[in-house]
Amino acid sequence: MSINTTSISIPTTDYLPVDNPTASFWQEKPHQFHDLRTTLELPPSSDVVIIGAGYAGIATAYHLAKAEKNLRITVLEARGVCSGATGRNGGHLRPDMYGHIPTYMERAGVEAGLEIAQFEVAHLDAIKKVIEKEKIDCDFTLTRTVDVWINEAAAKRATETYNLMASRNLEYMDDVFFSRSEDAENISGIKGAKACATYTAGTISPYKFILGLTEILNSDPLVNIQTYTPVTKVSPDPKGGFIISTHRGTTHAKQVVYANNAYVAGLLPEYNKAIVPCKGTCSHITVPVGKRAPQLTNSYIIREEDSTLSYLIPRIDGSIVVGGANSKYKPFLDQWYNNVDDSNLIEMGKDHFDTYMQRFFHGWEDSGARVDKIWSGVMGYSFDSNPHIGALPKKDGSEKWWWQRIVPEKDNQFVLAGFNGHGMPVIWLAAKGISKMITEGVDFEETKMPRLFKTTRERIENSLKGPEGGDILV
Ligand SMILES: Cc1cc2nc3c(=O)[nH]c(=O)nc-3n(C[C@H](O)[C@H](O)[C@H](O)COP(=O)(O)OP(=O)(O)OC[C@H]3O[C@@H](n4cnc5c(N)ncnc54)[C@H](O)[C@@H]3O)c2cc1C
Numbered sequence: 001m002s003i004n005t006t007s008i009s010i011p012t013t014d015y016l017p018v019d020n021p022t023a024s025f026w027q028e029k030p031h032q033f034h035d036l037r038t039t040l041e042l043p044p045s046s047d048v049v050i051i052g053a054g055y056a057g058i059a060t061a062y063h064l065a066k067a068e069k070n071l072r073i074t075v076l077e078a079r080g081v082c083s084g085a086t087g088r089n090g091g092h093l094r095p096d097m098y099g100h101i102p103t104y105m106e107r108a109g110v111e112a113g114l115e116i117a118q119f120e121v122a123h124l125d126a127i128k129k130v131i132e133k134e135k136i137d138c139d140f141t142l143t144r145t146v147d148v149w150i151n152e153a154a155a156k157r158a159t160e161t162y163n164l165m166a167s168r169n170l171e172y173m174d175d176v177f178f179s180r181s182e183d184a185e186n187i188s189g190i191k192g193a194k195a196c197a198t199y200t201a202g203t204i205s206p207y208k209f210i211l212g213l214t215e216i217l218n219s220d221p222l223v224n225i226q227t228y229t230p231v232t233k234v235s236p237d238p239k240g241g242f243i244i245s246t247h248r249g250t251t252h253a254k255q256v257v258y259a260n261n262a263y264v265a266g267l268l269p270e271y272n273k274a275i276v277p278c279k280g281t282c283s284h285i286t287v288p289v290g291k292r293a294p295q296l297t298n299s300y301i302i303r304e305e306d307s308t309l310s311y312l313i314p315r316i317d318g319s320i321v322v323g324g325a326n327s328k329y330k331p332f333l334d335q336w337y338n339n340v341d342d343s344n345l346i347e348m349g350k351d352h353f354d355t356y357m358q359r360f361f362h363g364w365e366d367s368g369a370r371v372d373k374i375w376s377g378v379m380g381y382s383f384d385s386n387p388h389i390g391a392l393p394k395k396d397g398s399e400k401w402w403w404q405r406i407v408p409e410k411d412n413q414f415v416l417a418g419f420n421g422h423g424m425p426v427i428w429l430a431a432k433g434i435s436k437m438i439t440e441g442v443d444f445e446e447t448k449m450p451r452l453f454k455t456t457r458e459r460i461e462n463s464l465k466g467p468e469g470g471d472i473l474v
């Protein structure tokens with residue numbers, strides 16, 4: 001979907017995370033390492049500097065540390081650990097089985113789309129394994145997610161998509177149960193459901209997960225984490241490597257990983273249309289003391305009669321985390337598009353989750369359920385809806401890209417960013433792939449990451465030439 005934005009200027013490239021974000025439910029009880037500074041001063045040098053301590057940055061540090069190559073790793077974070085999109089998201093670990101996958105198959109062939117679906121499905125197993133291995137207390141559940149269509153025309157289209165995917169004999173589709181009958185309402189528990197699909201997914205506290213990994217990294221003498229240290233510039237060092245500038249001074253890196261997601265163009269201006277910061281809304285719903293509501297065990301994606309889409313996870317204490325409703329604010333671009341200000345809410349649609357449970361869920365009518373917290377977060381929306389992962393594309397000598405005056409040396413720099421509203425089932429294994437590229441010196445293709453995720457000159461150039469908003473699938 002391209003966005004008609006004649007009024008939009010090219011995104012600025014000097015942005016940093018604001019220092020007073022809205023308070024997210026996940027961070028109500030800050031972890032002891034939220035404000036971690038391993039040492040009082042920045043280390044003078046490291047083998048790898050990672051910019052950003054969200055899911056992508058911390059997962060990359062974890063995989064690098066576990067590779068046992070004796071690399072000195074420094075993570076520089078503008079705010080506290082897990083204060084960006086990861087600490088503000090919906091906690092929904094839901095692989096895409098057939099939502100956007102048919103689009104990717106149409107664009108790039110069945111194999112390319114299949115790679116993405118399989119990569120995302122693999123996250124369920126990989127994340128469950130690391131949580132169990134490292135004994136991370138992060139409210140993880142492996143459950144069924146329920147996709148619901150209330151709109152009749154959308155339910156019809158979903159049926160066609162399901163039938164198309166089922167006809168391809170894809171093994172992972174065996175896990176999908178689709179119902180287009182009058183039973184859809186009873187199977188899903190959603191009022192007026194015309195169709196529903198269920199399949200395996202996870203729910204998690206993203207904040208506890210990332211802080212659990214941070215705790216493990218903190219016990220590794222080769223890892224140094226520095227919060228409240230925004231990186232303002234990365235410059236090549238004439239003697240080799242890179243000088244990383246922060247307001248606390250400089251540090252030297254042999255290799256750099258850009259894991260600053262929505263803000264990546266602040267340091268790499270060539271990405272300023274490939275990855276655009278876009279705000280989203282999420283909320284926490286509770287049932288007042290003395291009232292009762294059915295305990296949900298499934299997670300949900302609900303598409304309403306007017307096609308407004310929200311995602312929802314139940315918490316073990318009976319409360320609910322629900323976010324989305326993008327279509328309520330989509331036309332009001334100034335409120336969310338190319339916007340890094342998560343210190344305030346998106347005004348349009350912010351009331352959508354009041355009485356949400358009563359409106360959509362059977363049995364919740366008298367629950368008194370109400371929003372007790374609502375917050376915003378900034379995602380990196382990519383031009384073609386796929387993340388940018390891998391080594392920064394190199395200068396080939398034939399072209400003079402204007403940004404190469406800023407960082408002419410692209411070797412030994414890596415990016416993993418632009419995860420849209422869908423990083424949970426993508427980032428863990430993407431970070432593992434980046435770690436493999438660094439520790440084993442392998443190319444992107446050898447990591448087995450989906451080919452459409454590779455960051456390339458072509459993708460960057462397409463974004464610079466293309467319509468504002470590109471093919472963002474929102
Ligand atoms: C409201 C909302 C709901 C969402 N719900 C879901 C969901 O349910 N399921 C799902 O799969 N995905 C969801 N997402 C998307 C998901 O959260 C992201 O894809 C994922 O968290 C991205 O992780 P990240 O580490 O790349 O980015 P982030 O978590 O944003 O981490 C990037 C970090 O870089 C830091 N940084 C930026 N610039 C600099 C700099 N110059 N110097 C130092 N540090 C810097 C930031 O402060 C930040 O901490 C949601 C996102 C939002 C905002």
